[in-house]
Amino acid sequence: MTLGPAGTREPLSRVRVVAAGVALADTLGVDAVSMRQVGRQLGVEAMSLYRYVSSKDVLLDAMVDAIVAEFPVADASLGWQDRLRTLVLGAYLVLLDHPWAAAAATSRPAVGPHRLRFSDDILGTLLDGGCSPQLAHDVSHAIDNHVFGFTLHELRLEAGSSGSAYAPASVPDGGGAVPTPHLSFVLQHAHHDRDAEYAFVLDVLIAGVENALATSAAG
Amino acid sequence: MTLGPAGTREPLSRVRVVAAGVALADTLGVDAVSMRQVGRQLGVEAMSLYRYVSSKDVLLDAMVDAIVAEFPVADASLGWQDRLRTLVLGAYLVLLDHPWAAAAATSRPAVGPHRLRFSDDILGTLLDGGCSPQLAHDVSHAIDNHVFGFTLHELRLEAGSSGSAYAPASVPDGGGAVPTPHLSFVLQHAHHDRDAEYAFVLDVLIAGVENALATSAAG
DNA sequence: GCGGCGTCCCTTACGTCGTAAACGCGCGGG
């Protein structure tokens, strides 16, 4: 690698490595993120990265957490419902900007510090709303799953944007197509509005919490 | 590879290849599923598999669909709520038996024929319950996400069974731990009951549907 | 000034992966 006219170059660092990985994933997809590619992006050999990330796995974990770091922070001036909505919809918007991130996050067990912070905000909001610790715990899992899982779902649908979302890829042994009467009926009579669906399910969860709070107060 | 005393061996076939992949994933994890490993399992070279599966990706898709094939079928003798519960809880139990399957299914865009059949059953159940096509569509996505996403979540928690479920794996740049007061509070006062949580969220979804049906009937 | 040491990056190498291409073998039909 030739140096610039000044003869020096920006030194490597963990943040620069992670940022290069994110940039690569954003433009070419996660599959393009290999140690050698990331190195090339930085004008450096693959092995040099190992001084800053101990393995490719921790690089990916750090990349995911770098995205989660952009998630919004709880706004204490709102009621708990709107606070939740802000958090969850904000996370959704961030994930839409980095289509690989939802997939990477769900397919990887590690939970980074920023994700812990986000979970803590969700839990704090639920506790503020009057949830028992148990209820808050359960609902926060459901919300986590909604944020990452549902967003992944939506991204996939719009990725395979060539007409129908349901495109069977593998043919069964016998060969013939599977009859799916209800599926085709629904696809004819319903349209797919990404954002509305996401908000709808979130509202169902919120309504579920309100209901649980009401019945526990009454009992 | 030496032959048995009879001098012949079971001929290869697509189902045998897929079954070997499933067996390998069940015992050694998905990461152990390589073409060479699957071949070894069958007493055959890696390249031989390509006569039955055109690539590793379609092998994995077929493996996932083989698992989904075990999902239950809708029982028309039940009311729509219980029919849903049977379908969704049955799928959950199957996925628990093959811990890799939920991860593989969510991280992979293809939808196989058995999964289409399952979605169709869900949709049929919802339509039977009186849902509009649009509502059925939205809810079925939420249910799909619940089945695969939530199950994945639960499996992960019990995989990292070494005490706390929230073990941050990557340290931030600055180094220090993140303060998570609500999280630690909740972890102290709530316990994690896998099955109860799964059923709880499902019931929240069902209640949401009932509510939507009631208000649309009233309006 | 200078010798050692730490930090940073490079080179080389190994074993694995997915898979393209061509080969060999055995069997059933002309």
Place this chain on the structure above:
DNA sequence: CCCGCGCGTTTACGACGTAAGGGACGCCGC
């Protein structure tokens, strides 16, 4: 008899993650 073809093998290529060691540069105490 032999041709073809279905099936499995062999060989090979270009990636991959990463272990091990080497060399250059700058800062430290002396």
